[in-house]
Amino acid sequence: MLATLIHAPRDIRVETVPDPVLSTGGDAIVKVVAACVCGSDLWPYRGVTPTHGAHRIGHEFVGVVEAVGDDVRIIEVGDFVIAPFYVCDNTCINCRNGVSTSCLHGGWWGGEDHLGGFADGGQGERVRVPLADGTLVPVRGEIRDDQVPGLLTLSDVMGTGHHAAVSAGVRPGDSVAVVGDGAVGLCAIIAARRLGATTIIAMSRHPERQELARVFGATHLVAERGDVGVTAVQELTHGIGADRVLECVGTKESMDQAIRSTRPGGMVGYVGAPNGGPELPVRPLFNRNVGVNGGIAPVRGYIEELLPDVLSGAIEPGRVFDLELPLGEAAEAYAAMDERRAIKVLLRP
Amino acid sequence: MLATLIHAPRDIRVETVPDPVLSTGGDAIVKVVAACVCGSDLWPYRGVTPTHGAHRIGHEFVGVVEAVGDDVRIIEVGDFVIAPFYVCDNTCINCRNGVSTSCLHGGWWGGEDHLGGFADGGQGERVRVPLADGTLVPVRGEIRDDQVPGLLTLSDVMGTGHHAAVSAGVRPGDSVAVVGDGAVGLCAIIAARRLGATTIIAMSRHPERQELARVFGATHLVAERGDVGVTAVQELTHGIGADRVLECVGTKESMDQAIRSTRPGGMVGYVGAPNGGPELPVRPLFNRNVGVNGGIAPVRGYIEELLPDVLSGAIEPGRVFDLELPLGEAAEAYAAMDERRAIKVLLRP
Structure with missing residues (x-):
């Protein structure tokens, strides 16, 4: 599959990488429908934070579930899902306290051994999602294409x-x-x-x-x-x-x-x-x-609350996306945000 | 009258000073029933903050009103009153927002020209209280002597x-x-x-x-x-x-x-x-x-809420006073708190 890598400051490339596979019983494989570039992705892009060797980048996406592990109970193949910018079980005491960014068993897109190793973060064609039942929020019913940008904001910026x-x-x-x-x-x-x-x-x-x-x-x-x-x-x-x-x-x-x-x-x-x-x-x-x-926003816990207002159009956070590009042009997406030519860029695999 | 002055670190003296007089129409003169030493009074005592020349010290007291200015409407001669550790009008927008320590017209015990000049802070026999209607809370009805310590805590530490x-x-x-x-x-x-x-x-x-x-x-x-x-x-x-x-x-x-x-x-x-x-x-x-x-506690706004529980004995904050001394022994009061021989010392003029 294709995915976005950062090699060095201002060096973003879309390359062929191995397809993700189910690694733990709680995983799901999600085919990405839309992803985006975050303001915080600009830190390594600008060299404000160091980049030690080429690695995958991105942490906001929505998509459709293609496969689930044996232990997954809530998420189903075919679900349209929203992923927050981190992984969580949604059941531990910190999650129950509304602070799922401090989940006792969660972690970050990228690699965490206890979550089954590397997990892509969305600026690619597919993602392995650990703790799928906790991390993902399914949106059941018909989804119109013009609703996708709004739904994507629930993975980070709106929350x-x-x-x-x-x-x-x-x-x-x-x-x-x-x-x-x-x-x-x-x-x-x-x-x-x-x-x-x-x-x-x-x-x-x-x-x-x-x-x-x-x-x-x-x-x-x-x-x-x-x-x-x-x-x-x-x-x-x-x-x-x-x-x-x-x-x-x-x-x-x-x-x-x-x-x-x-x-x-x-x-x-x-x-x-x-x-x-x-x-x-x-x-x-x-x-x-x-x-x-x-602090670092526990957006997973806000998705259910905000979702009806996004679906109904009562709020229109999707309007923050003022540029949409195919995944292959991820480098231009970064440049446009870096140069403030765009507020936020949506990427379509 | 007698009042407490700090001359230098560890040099506390009770001396004869002029009696206070009504200075603005909104003043009250209060005869102090009980005052106390605050942890923050130990800063200049210990030399942590500098003392530039001898000056009066103290900012917590309860007492009985002896006189009021022509513009005073709420406070009456004879009232037993609790004074917070600062002066406020209790009507400005910050007071209404519950932040009377940021009163637009208030200030601190000591001297503020817009409040009519110097106002003693309680470690003495009498105090001129500016903005008396806003600053003071009257406690009507019979007050037993054993209730005085608890009422005194409402001027600072309990609030x-x-x-x-x-x-x-x-x-x-x-x-x-x-x-x-x-x-x-x-x-x-x-x-x-x-x-x-x-x-x-x-x-x-x-x-x-x-x-x-x-x-x-x-x-x-x-x-x-x-x-x-x-x-x-x-x-x-x-x-x-x-x-x-x-x-x-x-x-x-x-x-x-x-x-x-x-x-x-x-x-x-x-x-x-x-x-x-x-x-x-x-x-x-x-x-x-x-x-x-x-932050700096807006205790004036809490007095009415806490007062019934202090009067009924439901809470007993007065027990923090584990030493009571006559005003003349203020120096010993400071020493006892400095050396942690006492949690908090009550002074009786």
């Missing part, structure tokens, strides 16, 4: 934006500011509106992303950053800052922007993987009773 | 322990670990039990404080710290850590202990004024979805 809003404790009537206008930040706007926020401030300076932010529910746009951005948010929120701020970038600067844009007693929900900002400044948090909550 | 529990989101059935066995940590145990926690782990290695922790509701004691302490908490909590951890010290070490003792998806509620640990490590928080919430 991650939702996690920012849930972690921040967004409630009806809240004012919410969103730091970051990538796919996750845009999905966080959808999530904030869905949870009842009435003032939603998108911090964005890119016209095409501002437009999508408006479509998704942003009531105000703030293009400024730093002190001027903080002041602009305060002017829209009774002079005190937003009740909840959703940090969807992961840099020291974006976290600082988020903390300072939050009102006393408010909460930052953060989902941007920390990159270059290893510490949170405690005094600005303590003195103003601003909390910080979030 | 602060409660804030740790509220900030951590303690709910019925939760497991809670409390880091810190000072007066605030002990009150946090009371608060956790009051909010329905069923497993309450006191991290304490002082026998007399362990005993009080048990009386207040601790179900388990962990004397160890560091890795061993973390493991001990995990063994009591299904191997994953406590749902909620209440950090009541304020050092880098105690915050580290708290974060690592929290289960994935759990929350640290912190109220220990950060001292020597200016940063929170983001990766251990992000990777395990551990949140951090809290």
Whole structure:
């Protein structure tokens, strides 16, 4: 089969690799219908994180089940399934607590010996899915092709934006500011509106992303950053800052922007993987009773909740995909996102 | 009148100072019934924070109103009142949001020009209280002398322990670990039990404080710290850590202990004024979805909620006072707390 490999920074290739086979009794083999490139895939692409030899890349996909192991009870051959960006059993105490990213038996796409060895992550034609009954969510009934992009967002960005809003404790009537206008930040706007926020401030300076932010529910746009951005948010929120701020970038600067844009007693929900900002400044948090909550988003647990709204069209997170390419053009997909020519790229095997 | 001054580290003196007078129309003059020494008063006492010249010290008291300004509407002469450790109007948007420590018009005991200048903080015979209607909570009806210590804790430590529990989101059935066995940590145990926690782990290695922790509701004691302490908490909590951890010290070490003792998806509620640990490590928080919430406790807003339970004896936070001295012996009060001969010292003018 074909799959995407990263050889070195800016060196993405689609190559022929062995087809996956059932390895443990709990596996499923999924034929990929759509995959995509994640903002975090750009870290090795840009050389921010090192690449030690060529290896497979990707962690978001939807597809159709072709085979299942003997121990699989829920997932069936022929199911259309959504895979989260990690593997989990969905039964352990951490999964039951809603933190399936800390599953006691789970792991990450790539290779984990206890999960039966290497498992591709979706930027290819087929995937072996360990712990299939826990990891995969079947979507039964007819699926229209135009629903695929929305369903694919449930494997990462829509659930991650939702996690920012849930972690921040967004409630009806809240004012919410969103730091970051990538796919996750845009999905966080959808999530904030869905949870009842009435003032939603998108911090964005890119016209095409501002437009999508408006479509998704942003009531105000703030293009400024730093002190001027903080002041602009305060002017829209009774002079005190937003009740909840959703940090969807992961840099020291974006976290600082988020903390300072939050009102006393408010909460930052953060989902941007920390990159270059290893510490949170405690005094600005303590003195103003601003909390910080979030982390690597346990999206598996959100799929069932968000799925009906995606299927009905009540929310349209699939609109974050502004470019669709065949799998063979994965290198161009990375380049388009790297150069910000695309918000998020969907790949079709 | 007599009041307590700090001249330099370990130099506490009770001296004659001018009686306070009404300065703004919103003031009250309160005759102090009882005051106390706070853990944070030990910072300048120990020289951790500098003392630039002799000045008054103290910020927790209860007393009886002797006079009120022309604009005071709620507080009446003769009222027994509880004062929080700060001044607030109790009407601004931050106060209404439950964050009266960020009151737009309030301030701190000591001197704030916009509040009418210097205001004593309670370790003396009388206090001028600015914004009296917002700051003070009257306790109407007969007050027995044995109720005074409990009422005095509402001016700081009981409300602060409660804030740790509220900030951590303690709910019925939760497991809670409390880091810190000072007066605030002990009150946090009371608060956790009051909010329905069923497993309450006191991290304490002082026998007399362990005993009080048990009386207040601790179900388990962990004397160890560091890795061993973390493991001990995990063994009591299904191997994953406590749902909620209440950090009541304020050092880098105690915050580290708290974060690592929290289960994935759990929350640290912190109220220990950060001292020597200016940063929170983001990766251990992000990777395990551990949140951090809290800050300088807005105790004014908790007094009405906690007061009935103190008056009825349902909770007994006054037991944190294990030494009572006349105001004239304030120097000994500081020494006893500094040397950990006393948990908390009550002063009677």
